Amino acid sequence: MDTLLHFKNIKKSFSGNVVLDGVDFKIQPGQIVALAGENGAGKSTLMNILFGMNVIAETGGYEGEIIFEGKSVKVQSPLDAMELGIGMVHQEFMLLPGFTVARNIKLNRENLIPSLISRITPKSYQMLDNPQIIKEAAGALGRLGMEINPEVTVDKLPVGHMQFVEIAREIDKSNLKLLVLDEPTAVLTESEAERFLKCIRKVADAGIAVIFISHRLDEVIQLADSVVILRDGQMVFDEKTENTDKHQIAELMVGRKLEAESLMNVNRSFEEDIILEIKHLRVNMPGERSRDVSLKVRRGEILGIGGLAGHGKTSISNGIFGMYPARGSVHYKGRPLSFGKIGEALNQGMAFVSEDRKGVGLLLNESIALNMVYTDMKVNRRFLKKYGFFSQFDKKSAREVVEQMIQELDIRCTGPDQIVGRLSGGNQQKVCMARALITKPELLFVSEPTRGIDIGAKQLLLNYLVKINKEQGITIVVTSSELNELRTICDRIAIIGSGVVQGILAPDAPNVDFALLMSGEKGGNT
Amino acid sequence: MSSEKTSKAGVFVKKLLINNAVTLLFFVICIAGIILADQPMSYIIGEISSRLFRNLILILALLVPVWAGMGMNFSIVLGAMAAQIGIIVSTNFSLSGIACLVVSFLVSIPLSLLFGNLTGRLFNQTKGQEMITGMILGFFAKGIYDLVFMFLCGPVIPVRNESLLLTNGIGLTTPINLDNATKSAINKIWMVSLDKAVYGVLFLILLFFAARMMGKMIKKQKISGRESSGLLASVLVLAVFYLLCRSSETFLFALRFTDVPIATGILIVIVCIYITFLSKTKLGSDIHAVGQSMPIAVSMGIPADKIRITAIMISTLLAALGQLIFIQDIGNFTTYTAHENVGTFSIAALLVGGASIKKANIGHAILGALLFHTMFIISPLAGKNLFDNAQLGEYFRVFVCYAVIAVALALHAWKSVLARRVEEGEEE
Numbered sequence: 001m002d003t004l005l006h007f008k009n010i011k012k013s014f015s016g017n018v019v020l021d022g023v024d025f026k027i028q029p030g031q032i033v034a035l036a037g038e039n040g041a042g043k044s045t046l047m048n049i050l051f052g053m054n055v056i057a058e059t060g061g062y063e064g065e066i067i068f069e070g071k072s073v074k075v076q077s078p079l080d081a082m083e084l085g086i087g088m089v090h091q092e093f094m095l096l097p098g099f100t101v102a103r104n105i106k107l108n109r110e111n112l113i114p115s116l117i118s119r120i121t122p123k124s125y126q127m128l129d130n131p132q133i134i135k136e137a138a139g140a141l142g143r144l145g146m147e148i149n150p151e152v153t154v155d156k157l158p159v160g161h162m163q164f165v166e167i168a169r170e171i172d173k174s175n176l177k178l179l180v181l182d183e184p185t186a187v188l189t190e191s192e193a194e195r196f197l198k199c200i201r202k203v204a205d206a207g208i209a210v211i212f213i214s215h216r217l218d219e220v221i222q223l224a225d226s227v228v229i230l231r232d233g234q235m236v237f238d239e240k241t242e243n244t245d246k247h248q249i250a251e252l253m254v255g256r257k258l259e260a261e262s263l264m265n266v267n268r269s270f271e272e273d274i275i276l277e278i279k280h281l282r283v284n285m286p287g288e289r290s291r292d293v294s295l296k297v298r299r300g301e302i303l304g305i306g307g308l309a310g311h312g313k314t315s316i317s318n319g320i321f322g323m324y325p326a327r328g329s330v331h332y333k334g335r336p337l338s339f340g341k342i343g344e345a346l347n348q349g350m351a352f353v354s355e356d357r358k359g360v361g362l363l364l365n366e367s368i369a370l371n372m373v374y375t376d377m378k379v380n381r382r383f384l385k386k387y388g389f390f391s392q393f394d395k396k397s398a399r400e401v402v403e404q405m406i407q408e409l410d411i412r413c414t415g416p417d418q419i420v421g422r423l424s425g426g427n428q429q430k431v432c433m434a435r436a437l438i439t440k441p442e443l444l445f446v447s448e449p450t451r452g453i454d455i456g457a458k459q460l461l462l463n464y465l466v467k468i469n470k471e472q473g474i475t476i477v478v479t480s481s482e483l484n485e486l487r488t489i490c491d492r493i494a495i496i497g498s499g500v501v502q503g504i505l506a507p508d509a510p511n512v513d514f515a516l517l518m519s520g521e522k523g524g525n526t
Numbered sequence: 527m528s529s530e531k532t533s534k535a536g537v538f539v540k541k542l543l544i545n546n547a548v549t550l551l552f553f554v555i556c557i558a559g560i561i562l563a564d565q566p567m568s569y570i571i572g573e574i575s576s577r578l579f580r581n582l583i584l585i586l587a588l589l590v591p592v593w594a595g596m597g598m599n600f601s602i603v604l605g606a607m608a609a610q611i612g613i614i615v616s617t618n619f620s621l622s623g624i625a626c627l628v629v630s631f632l633v634s635i636p637l638s639l640l641f642g643n644l645t646g647r648l649f650n651q652t653k654g655q656e657m658i659t660g661m662i663l664g665f666f667a668k669g670i671y672d673l674v675f676m677f678l679c680g681p682v683i684p685v686r687n688e689s690l691l692l693t694n695g696i697g698l699t700t701p702i703n704l705d706n707a708t709k710s711a712i713n714k715i716w717m718v719s720l721d722k723a724v725y726g727v728l729f730l731i732l733l734f735f736a737a738r739m740m741g742k743m744i745k746k747q748k749i750s751g752r753e754s755s756g757l758l759a760s761v762l763v764l765a766v767f768y769l770l771c772r773s774s775e776t777f778l779f780a781l782r783f784t785d786v787p788i789a790t791g792i793l794i795v796i797v798c799i800y801i802t803f804l805s806k807t808k809l810g811s812d813i814h815a816v817g818q819s820m821p822i823a824v825s826m827g828i829p830a831d832k833i834r835i836t837a838i839m840i841s842t843l844l845a846a847l848g849q850l851i852f853i854q855d856i857g858n859f860t861t862y863t864a865h866e867n868v869g870t871f872s873i874a875a876l877l878v879g880g881a882s883i884k885k886a887n888i889g890h891a892i893l894g895a896l897l898f899h900t901m902f903i904i905s906p907l908a909g910k911n912l913f914d915n916a917q918l919g920e921y922f923r924v925f926v927c928y929a930v931i932a933v934a935l936a937l938h939a940w941k942s943v944l945a946r947r948v949e950e951g952e953e954e
Contacts (some may be wrong), residue, residue, distance in 0.1 A: 082827070094822045
């Protein structure tokens with residue numbers, strides 16, 4: 001069989017940071033290749049290269065070669081990819097809600113008939129040939145084995161059907177040779193997912209190659225002909241599916257073995273003194289919805305919350321601090337917390353370092369000093385000069401505390417008056433942390449503390465979290481996409497998948513257990 | 527369970543009321559106004575009909591940008607300016623009658639297309655803020671327009687027709703009057719009394735549906751519900767209209783008393799047909815796609831920026847035609863201010879008809895023109911009868927015009943909040 005696509009030794013780095021390192025595999029026509037890997041393993045970067053997205057060219061291109069149908073190709077834009085016959089079904093739906101299914105399937109490839117006017121004026125005045133559009137759309141849906149009325153508008157369609165419409169749009173392109181599916185089953189129910197997999201099989205049987213990106217390992221095993229696993233930008237596995245199993249894939253995805261001594265908090269024991277109890281929390285945070293989270297946080301521990309992106313782990317702390325509408329119940333020190341109100345959690349003695357540093361965490365145009373004490377001014381009314389009904393920021397009293405924090409956290413700056421927007425990412429994160437600590441919280445939520453900062457600052461921040469936990473007795477809940485980071489500092493790690501707690505593991509639990517929980521396989525113990 | 531059902535029905539009624547709040551409000555105001563104004567029916571029907579023919583194209587000009595997701599096009603003011611420039615040019619060459627209007631239109635075509643193109647380019651730089659940009663652009667364009675005609679005409683730009691110039695030879699006089707042959711030249715081509723016109727239109731609609739049914743029967747296709755119900759509806763309306771005319775003397779008299787300009791009507795129909803036709807073409811489909819989601823349209827290879835410019839060009843061109851019809855109907859225009867209210871008044875009328883900044887069709891335009899201009903006619907009269915002060919009604923109609931725009935925009939924002947809440951409720 002001729003090879004359809006060959007990724008030949010692909011390398012890519014973003015400003016010195018290697019994200020793809022020698023990825024090399026082949027796809028035959030009609031073959032389904034599953035592409036697996038943790039978040040940040042390089043899957044989306046590889047797809048961005050295949051589709052010629054702007055980010056790649058803007059950050060200095062890539063090394064290596066893509067060979068498509070025997071010819072070396074340089075894809076400059078998604079349109080180029082489309083012309084080559086490479087189609088993609090995105091994770092978020094790319095459908096126009098007010099258009100019918102048929103019009104969406106044929107969007108910008110409509111069947112046209114000349115009209116009276118179009119004979120003398122531009123082609124854009126040709127009329128749509130609606131019967132033909134409906135017929136061809138129905139044909140494409142039929143080939144997938146789906147019975148969806150092509151004349152219904154998409155906004156009236158059940159969410160589970162939209163994915164099929166997207167696929168129908170791709171296979172309706174007569175030149176389609178390769179179809180990329182990015183976590184296509186994430187929004188589908190089980191029975192829908194099953195139909196979907198059958199549907200993909202049909203597509204492949206028609207001679208179209210499929211790249212299938214999924215975290216559901218069961219699906220990977222069931223559907224794919226071969227499996228490619230990326231880890232930290234390296235291709236660690238490329239095998240036929242029949243030669244492997246779920247556990248091996250899970251093990252390989254997480255990979256790296258952690259040195260036992262790097263785990264700081266194994267086997268610390270705590271009394272059952274519950275400082276925070278979350279019951280059936282449901283947070284409507286776009287892109288990170290949680291459905292039903294129940295968790296207990298013990299006083300004095302460091303609890304990690306992990307899981308894949310999009311499964312709702314970040315929504316928990318955001319829901320408790322009132323950033324997004326939430327339902328359920330939260331008890332803090334035995335008393336119910338009205339978490340719908342912004343500021344309530346702060347007033348009760350909790351603090352939050354948001355994952356959205358620039359949006360929520362910082363006043364970018366203000367000084368370090370003001371940023372650090374701002375929350376405390378609101379919550380504890382410190383650092384204020386009071387004049388009857390009015391009060392004013394008291395720079396002097398703040399100065400001492402701010403300077404101490406700058407020293408303690410090793411913030412590289414010209415002084416407390418420097419504008420926060422000019423600091424590097426790592427130093428900005430330290431300012432966020434300082435701001436939360438100045439309020440003297442008993443319970444600290446930290447979300448993605450090391451996102452986008454350099455390794456030195458990373459280690460310092462993690463060590464600092466452990467230090468304040470041990471010295472000041474602050475209970476800490478850390479949310480992070482980086483599992484190893486959680487394992488380094490946490491006493492327990494809760495894995496969130498599909499909006500619920502899949503299980504809670506000790507930091508020294510085997511890799512496989514973590515990987516299986518993340519991919520939605522129930523297991524593990526508390 | 528039952529409470530859930532009632533709450534669902536409640537949401538439905540609430541939605542219905544909110545969706546049509548502005549239209550319903552105006553309906554009530556108009557009915558109350560007509561009763562209070564206490565005018566003969568012939569006067570009211572006559573005034574409404576003449577204003578309908580005068581303004582409708584200007585309102586129709588707003589539709590295409592709404593489809594493209596650009597909101598209400600306040601910059602149709604530029605199209606109005608193009609039409610005025612056209613008239614100034616043809617008056618300068620002392621043209622008269624239909625020729626004057628035709629030349630004016632020919633001059634305004636390239637101008638309005640140019641203005642529309644530039645406006646579209648500007649809008650592409652300010653995506654999401656098209657409405658406020660269009661409004662400010664209108665003020666800015668007025669500055670240039672004033673500069674050209676107030677100071678440059680005469681000293682710099684030669685003017686042949688000296689009656690156009692002010693006595694000191696600098697700047698154009700105001701208002702500019704069309705001569706008797708030009709005034710209402712299009713209207714005068716063919717005037718028919720309103721009762722005959724209504725009969726004619728209804729018969730034409732009936733014929734249209736009948737012909738379509740015949741055509742399908744000959745081709746042995748299935749006759750869809752649309753044709754048969756259309757045919758039935760037009761027969762019914764015809765019958766009701768006939769009975770109304772027979773039973774009410776004053777009604778019949780009012781209709782006979784009112785003459786309508788058929789040629790202008792045909793022009794309006796042509797514009798309506800063009801807009802309907804446009805929405806069925808590839809271009810119209812692209813415009814709708816861009817309006818629904820620019821990122822998705824772009825990812826499918828639709829050149830969104832180009833489509834948006836085209837939409838504004840179409841709108842500006844139609845606005846020029848509309849202003850030309852408006853001016854020929856009135857017979858003169860104030861040189862420096864005639865275009866000022868074109869945007870606001872047309873937009874207010876369209877919103878009154880039930881359109882929103884996301885959705886607008888020909889029906890909204892016609893209903894809006896009827897309601898808005900009814901209010902325009904009767905409010906000074908109602909004010910005079912109520913408070914013995916016509917000034918009050920005058921004040922009221924200007925106030926209401928801006929209030930409508932504000933209320934419609936606020937309602938639009940409120941609606942999206944409500945829709946989101948309903949959606950969240952359903953998710954439970």
